[in-house]
Amino acid sequence: MRIGILTGGGDCPGLNAVIRAVVRKGVTEYGDEIVGFRDGWRGVLDGDTVPVDLAAVRGLLPRGGTVLGTSRTNPYSVEGGPERVRETLGRLGIDALVPIGGEDTLGVATRLAETGVRMVGVPKTIDNDLDATDYTFGFDTAVGVAMxxxxxxxxxxxxxxxxLVVEVMGxxxxxxxxxxxxxxxxxxxxxxxxxFDVDGVVAHCLHRFESGYSPIVVVSEGATPRDGDLMLSTGDEDAFGHVRLGGIGPALAALIEERTGRESRAVVLGHVQxxxxxxxxxxVLATRFGLAAVDAVHAGESGVMVALRGTDIVRVPLSTATAQLKLVPPERYAEAEVFFG
Amino acid sequence: MRIGILTGGGDCPGLNAVIRAVVRKGVTEYGDEIVGFRDGWRGVLDGDTVPVDLAAVRGLLPRGGTVLGTSRTNPYSVEGGPERVRETLGRLGIDALVPIGGEDTLGVATRLAETGVRMVGVPKTIDNDLDATDYTFGFDTAVGVAMxxxxxxxxxxxxxxxxLVVEVMGxxxxxxxxxxxxxxxxxxxxxxxxxFDVDGVVAHCLHRFESGYSPIVVVSEGATPRDGDLMLSTGDEDAFGHVRLGGIGPALAALIEERTGRESRAVVLGHVQxxxxxxxxxxVLATRFGLAAVDAVHAGESGVMVALRGTDIVRVPLSTATAQLKLVPPERYAEAEVFFG
Amino acid sequence: MRIGILTGGGDCPGLNAVIRAVVRKGVTEYGDEIVGFRDGWRGVLDGDTVPVDLAAVRGLLPRGGTVLGTSRTNPYSVEGGPERVRETLGRLGIDALVPIGGEDTLGVATRLAETGVRMVGVPKTIDNDLDATDYTFGFDTAVGVAMxxxxxxxxxxxxxxxxLVVEVMGxxxxxxxxxxxxxxxxxxxxxxxxxFDVDGVVAHCLHRFESGYSPIVVVSEGATPRDGDLMLSTGDEDAFGHVRLGGIGPALAALIEERTGRESRAVVLGHVQxxxxxxxxxxVLATRFGLAAVDAVHAGESGVMVALRGTDIVRVPLSTATAQLKLVPPERYAEAEVFFG
Amino acid sequence: MRIGILTGGGDCPGLNAVIRAVVRKGVTEYGDEIVGFRDGWRGVLDGDTVPVDLAAVRGLLPRGGTVLGTSRTNPYSVEGGPERVRETLGRLGIDALVPIGGEDTLGVATRLAETGVRMVGVPKTIDNDLDATDYTFGFDTAVGVAMxxxxxxxxxxxxxxxxLVVEVMGxxxxxxxxxxxxxxxxxxxxxxxxxFDVDGVVAHCLHRFESGYSPIVVVSEGATPRDGDLMLSTGDEDAFGHVRLGGIGPALAALIEERTGRESRAVVLGHVQxxxxxxxxxxVLATRFGLAAVDAVHAGESGVMVALRGTDIVRVPLSTATAQLKLVPPERYAEAEVFFG
Known part of the structure; x- marks a missing residue:
């Protein structure tokens, strides 16, 4: 078979490991030919391909990022996009597509699959917020960098x-x-x-200082105060007339300094994660996803996505990728709260 | 409540994280007092305890090993052992025990629980070979060191x-x-x-050399050749009259060198893992195990063990800790084989 | 002898290693007693001490920061400061002081030494900008984090x-x-x-894109444009009417994005370094500095500082710590320029 | 100019960084053409070359090993070797050679330089035992792995x-x-x-146990006992009738276990270092060596080697590479002894 592969959305450690696994499995076990599309759906729209044979994937496993490149191009936002996709796939003789991406990339895949394009997705979200799978690759690496x-x-x-306030992705x-x-x-x-309640945060910080140690506050970029006393749009002034610098982390650090009367600093980890x-x-997860995607293609599946359940790789409907976000449930947050202060 | 805690068997990264979580949860949420026993069951036999309050567990989270010490002492191999255990627990007013350990340590716990000692176990095996839980802490760290x-x-x-032949634990x-x-x-x-079949290993190595790269052979310390052409007891001579040096890794390296006609070297990772x-x-896993163990104690459970299922921490019978080993199933090994050669 | 020790200014990986070495050497080889002052010169002013015996320094070697705490307190900015320092030292029977710090901390030490206080300094600057020594500890670690x-x-x-623009210390x-x-x-x-010349930076970025790779721009926090087209005070608007966010890094990223027509992002590494x-x-360097400081004290030296010259630890006048900064010479910058673009 | 480059002897982290720097500097600043010889002097003997242009060295900086391959081939041990070397260089129009290697590789270079071949060497020894330079690249990495x-x-x-006994290179x-x-x-x-004196080692171990901690013994592979109570050739029996397993580390561990009466284990780090x-x-060091080597070639130098002195890269006679080994002087060992026990 001729199988197309692409990576869309924000990059993630493990994308290259998926690509390598697809190629190794497809080529050596099934005799497939794998065609890489550059920069996600853009490459499919433009017929911009790159050969990905066994030689091309040597040494890819430990490398971050994606050799295929990525973009946020959405064929459904482009005049005649879906038609151009089908045209490209037809012209290149692509039997099936393995798109690797998050909500947006797989949302496109879901709609295309409904029009008859054979499609086996691989889920990717560094934020780990996809409900259909226990974990996605990249998340563990990001947690490691932050830790x-x-x-x-x-x-x-x-x-x-x-x-010290540490702002992380999310x-x-x-x-x-x-x-x-x-x-x-x-x-x-x-x-x-x-x-969050700013006074509660400040109380935890003060309690920590009393124990003889200094507090570390870890904050998701999307966290917001309950009482609205921090303004969140970049460049605005905060409640104290300070110009907001960059995000919730620095804003919160300034506020904590003000209310605890002790120095506070922020670190925004950003793209390093x-x-x-x-x-x-x-x-391991990315490799297993790649292997399972090729098996699913050859099992005649379409409109599905590989996912982790416990220690098993399973197939779930592609549409679940765009279903509700997997949020942190209250009981998991309560576990963390045991260590506050 | 007064809760005793101990760590037995080989040490593992994460033991201190469990201890810390038990103390934080027990002391701050339930008002428990936690009593640490030194060196596993030996400390219980001898009534050798160490205080583990909030101050004692500060800074423990990132530290490897176990502050409680560990040993392989088995009360059932000691004259009057079980009686001495019960005597110690009674004398110290211990309401429940949280033993952290593998097959041996939890095997003792299972038998003691049957005699009425309140017991909530935490599974530990760096080899990840416990069937009752998806993963145990320490395994991911060991894999990381080896990788x-x-x-x-x-x-x-x-x-x-x-x-290069790399011998790892297992x-x-x-x-x-x-x-x-x-x-x-x-x-x-x-x-x-x-x-394994030595000729098959050699064929993979030669194939790898042909691609312009050099092979890495990863071998569990307990792996054995199918055809018996490697002798495994340390100090024996191997099939070629060489004295065996230390384990399967060096023996295999010598054999590969002989049969491929190219240099081969072995690395035995050992205790660094x-x-x-x-x-x-x-x-995270060790911390969640510790939290869940304390909850289980306060829920009136006994004879149970905490375990990971998917992303949930659940309770399973302690006896499952000593049930069959979790071995690598053929389909998981087949995944790895895709990349051989 | 009774030797006082203190750490001042910004913290640095290796401070604890110096403290440990001073204690191990002083106590075991010379029979000294080591007295730690908390938070730099503040602890001397206030007579705020902490015992640092052999037990206190166990496990300190790999730990970042300083167990003694640090501050930017300067006795010469405090009413009657120098007198209070001498009073404390006299009252506690301190024979000599080993201050560990940078320009400010050692500047105080220089002046106090001139008034007869026995003083052997240890240089510390994470920026490596002290002319009297080849390297200071902490610098290699910071470079490693950034790399x-x-x-x-x-x-x-x-x-x-x-x-991607990476803003580092300096x-x-x-x-x-x-x-x-x-x-x-x-x-x-x-x-x-x-x-720097912004157009030159942009040209290197464009050249890098042409080679098929993406540019990484590393910028010291104190770097400035030659042509003044970036404003540097936080919160100001930049040349394009954007509010400046946090420092040179984000400002430069915005400018590069504008002039290259391609996305650009900044990462400010900050305190992680x-x-x-x-x-x-x-x-190793911090340990050797600590050992050499104690030897210098017992050799009757005062008003000196330990320093690295090649592979040797030598003694130089304390006053050199506050002499001219060690800047990057043009020929070293020229080495880096070979790889631009 | 046409400049040949080769890497000989054991590999070392940083070899690729030298190669990259030679190419970047030579090609972009001097318009040189760089010719790589495969596997050290073997490639010169056989005229086995590989192109190393700007594209070939992209991404090389962080990679361990050497893309040129290495061997221990010595032209002076081969019939007509030196003549074949000169023949190859003449035929390929090589104006100068930059050999990167240790005592053996640079020993060959020294002799060839004396016969008129233009030669600028780059020193390499992971053991750091070359007297002519403060440090060689690879050493710091090896120390890091061991640490x-x-x-x-x-x-x-x-x-x-x-x-725990840790056997390291040396x-x-x-x-x-x-x-x-x-x-x-x-x-x-x-x-x-x-x-070393085995009883002294045992005494330090016992002293360490008394402090409540366990000893780590770090031993060079080439360390030997003063009193000859350990036999060193692999496979021999030791003083206690045990077959020696692999090296000084395991032998010493067995002996320490016997004499302390407490368990002891050995780890042999080997090739991971x-x-x-x-x-x-x-x-940084490898990059600067590469830059300086090209400058030396264009300065008309021959028979020299680049070296680190303090923070400067200098040129020293190639013959110094084969002069006496740089051994650890007694005063440096005395520094370490402060922390024994």
């Missing part, structure tokens, strides 16, 4: 008797903050699912 | 056109070899569950 | 065809940017010693 | 109350053991320069 930063910040915070779901905060021994973890070599967990 | 070694060895192998189950080999891009993975700071996955 | 971030950012930059001297940029394969390195466990180089 | 292993082993040793010089042991907080460091991505220090 290592927190480990480092503990000692500098303690030495200077300062609060626009809608607080999984990275939750796991990195729990793994790093944070004094407070703030997530989008649970609007999504780059670089994947963790062992993510390399 | 980093493999990452490093690729470049030196390629530079010298040598085969006496009965090949999980560490399987995951580290898959994550590290091994050319061959050999596990106890699947006796079980020491040091836990990975983020293991810190 | 790892750059390694990670390469793959995400390439996947998204984006410029207010007056560009050593961290120079070394991290050279080690990380940066496309451009911008340092305070060499005001100065926290956490020291690198091997820094652990 | 991380020691960091990990502390916790498992303490948990089990065991002595056949003739103990630099890796000295630095890794000092950085890792070893209880004893044993090096070839200082034959020389593989993988270079540390920041080594990436």
């Amino acid at each position: 290592e930063a927190i480990d480092r910040l503990h000692t500098t915070g303690d030495s200077h008797h300062r609060t 626009r809608h779901a607080g999984w990275i903050a939750l796991h990195a905060g729990m793994a790093g021994g944070a004094s407070v973890v703030l997530i989008p699912e649970h609007p 999504r780059g670089g070599t994947p963790s062992p967990f993510d390399r | 980093e070694a493999i990452d490093r060895l690729h470049t030196t192998g390629d530079s010298h056109h040598r085969t 006496r009965h189950a090949g999980w560490i070899a399987l995951h580290a080999g898959m994550a590290g891009g091994a050319s061959v993975v050999l596990i106890p569950e699947h006796p 079980r020491g040091g700071t836990p990975s983020p996955f293991d810190r | 790892e971030a750059i390694d990670r950012l390469h793959t995400t930059g390439d996947s998204h065809h984006r410029t 207010r007056h001297a560009g050593w961290i940017a120079l070394h991290a940029g050279m080690a990380g394969g940066a496309s451009v390195v911008l340092i305070p010693e060499h005001p 100065r926290g956490g466990t020291p690198s091997p180089f820094d652990r | 991380e292993a020691i960091d990990r082993l502390h916790t498992t040793g303490d948990s089990h109350h065991r002595t 056949r003739h010089a103990g630099w890796i053991a000295l630095h890794a042991g000092m950085a890792g907080g070893a209880s004893v460091v044993l090096i070839p320069e200082h034959p 020389r593989g993988g991505t270079p540390s920041p220090f080594d990436r």
Whole structure:
């Protein structure tokens, strides 16, 4: 078979591991030919391809990012997009597509599958907010990067008797903050699912100082205060007339400094969380996803996506990728709260 | 309540994280007093305790090993052992015990629980070979150490056109070899569950050399050849009259060198795999196990063990800890085989 | 002898290693008693001490930060400060002081030494801008943190065809940017010693894109544009009417995006660079500094500071700590320029 | 100019960084053409070359090993070797050679330079035992790998109350053991320069146990006992009738177990120390060596080698590469001894 493959949306450690696994499995076990499309759906729209044979995937496993490139192009936002996709696939003789991506990329895949394009998706979201799978690759790596930063910040915070606020990824779901905060021994973890009370945060910080140590506050980029006393749009002034600098992390640090009367600093981890070599967990998960996707194609499946359930890779409807977000449930947040203060 | 806690058997990254979580949860949410026993069941036999209050567990989360110490002492192998255990617990007013350990430690716990001692176990096995739980803490860390070694060895192998054999932990189950080999891009993975054919290994190595790269062979310490042409007891001579050096890894390296006609070297990772700071996955899992154990105690449970199922922490009978080993199933090994050669 | 020890100014990986070495050497070889002052000169002013015996320094070697705490308190800015320092030292029977710090901390030490206080300094500056020593501890660790971030950012930059700007420490001297940029394969390195031309930076970025890869721009926090087309005070508007967000890094990223017509993102590494466990180089250097300081005290030296020259630890006048900054010389910057574009 | 480049002897993290720097500097600043010879002097003997242009060195900086391959082939041990070398260089129009290697590789270079071949060497020895330079690249990385292993082993040793013996590289010089042991907080460091007394080692171990912690003994592969009570040739029986397993590390562990009456285990780090991505220090040093070598060629130098002196890269006679080994001097060993026990 001729199988097309593409990566869309934000990049993630493990994308290359999926690509490699698809190629190794497809070529050596099924005699497939794998065609890579550059920059996600853009490459399909433009017929922009790159050969991905066995030689092309050597050495890819430990590399972050995606050799195929990525974009946020959506064929359904382009005049005649879906037709151009089908035209490209027909012209190149593509029997099936393996799109690797998140809500947007797989949303396109879902709609195309309904029009008869054979499609087996691989889920990707560094935020781990896809309900259909226990975990997605990239998440464990991101948590690791954040945790290592927190480990480092503990000692500098303690030495200077300062609060340190660490802003991590997570626009809608607080999984990275939750796991990195729990793994790093944070004094407070703030997530989008649970609007926070600034006075409560300050109380935890003060309690921590009393124990002789300095607080680390881990905050998702999408976390918001319950009482609206922080303004969130970049460049606005905050409640105290300060110009907001960059995000919730620095704003919160300024506020904590003001209310605790002790120095506070913010670190915004940003893109470091999504780059670089994947963790062992993510390399194994991404590899297994790739293998399972090829098997699903050859099993005649379409409109499905591979997913992790426990230790098994299963197939679920592609449409579940765009169903509700997987948010941090209250009982998981309560686990983290045991360590607050 | 007064809750006793102990760690038995081989140490594992994450033990301290469990201890910390038990103390934080027990003391701050339930008002418990936690009593630590030194060196596993030995401390219970001897009434050798150490206070573990909130101050004692500060800073424990990222530390490998166990502050309580560990041993392989088994009260059932000691004259009057079980009676001495009950005597100690009665004298110290211990309401419940939280033993953290593997097959042996929890086997003792199972038998004691049957005699009426309140017992909630926490499973520990760096080899990940406990059937009752998806994963145990320490395993992900060990896989990470092994994978980093493999990452490093690729470049030196390629530079010298040598085969490198990496011996990892896993006496009965090949999980560490399987995951580290898959994550590290091994050319061959050999596990106890699947006796290997030396000629097949050699063929994979030669195939790898032909592609212009050098092979990495990952082998569990408990892997054995199908055809008996390697002798396994340390110090014996091997089939070629060489004195066996230390284990399967060096023996296999010597054999591969002989049959491929190219240099081969072995690395035995050994104790480095079980020491040091836990990975983020293991810190979170160990912490959640500790929290859940305390909840189980207060829920009036006994004779149970906490376990991971998917993303949930559940309770399973303690006796399942000593039920059959979780071996690598053939379909998981087949996944790795896609990348052989 | 009774030797006082203190750490002042910004913290640095390796401070604890110095403290440990002073104690091990002083106590076991000379029979000294070591008295720790809390939070730099503040602790001397207030007579706020902490015992640092052999037990107190166990396990300190790999820990970042300083167990003694630190502050920027300057006795010469305090009414009657120098007198209070001498009073404390007299009252506690301190024979000599080992202050560990940078320009400010050692500047105080220099002046106090001139008044007869016996003083052997240990230089500390994470920016590596002290002229009297080849290297200071903490610098290698900071470079390592920055390099790892750059390694990670390469793959995400390439996947998204984006410029990534990494802002690192270095207010007056560009050593961290120079070394991290050279080690990380940066496309451009911008340092305070060499005001930059924005058009030149943009040209390097475009050239890098043409080669099929994405540029990484490493910029010291203190770097400034030659042509003044970036305003540097936080909260100001930049040349394009955008509110400046946090520092040179984000401002430069916005400008590069505008002029290249391709997405650009900034990462500000901040405090992560100065926290956490020291690198091997820094652990050895800090340890040797501590040993040499104690030897200098017992050799009857005062008004000196230990320093690294080649592979030797030597003694230099304390006053050299406050002499001219060690800036990146043009020929070292020229080395980095070979790799621009 | 046409400049040949080759890497000989054992591989080392940083070799690729040197190659990249030579190419970047030579091609972009001088318009050189760089010709790579495969597998050290073997490639020169056989005229086996590989193109190394700008594209070929992209992405090489962080990669361990050497893309050129390496061997221990010595033209002076081959019939007509030197003539074949000159013939190859003449035929390919090579104006100058940049050999990167240790004593053997540069020894060949020294002799060839005397016969008129233009030659600028780059020193390489992971053991850091070359007298003509402060440091060589690869050493810092090897120390880092060993130190991380020691960091990990502390916790498992303490948990089990065991002595752990770590065998590191260093056949003739103990630099890796000295630095890794000092950085890792070893209880004893044993090096070839200082034959050890087994009873002294045991005494340090017992003293360490008394303090409540477990000893880590770091031993160079070339260290030997003063009193000859350990036999060193592999496969021999030791003084207690045990077959020696692999090296000094396991032999010493067995002996320590016997004499302390407490469990002891050995870890032999082996090839992991020389593989993988270079540390920041080594990436910068290797890059600067490569740049300086090209400058030396264009300055008309021959028979020289680049070297590090303090923070400067200097040129020294090639013959110094084969002069006396740089051994650990007694005063450096004395520094480590402060921390024994």
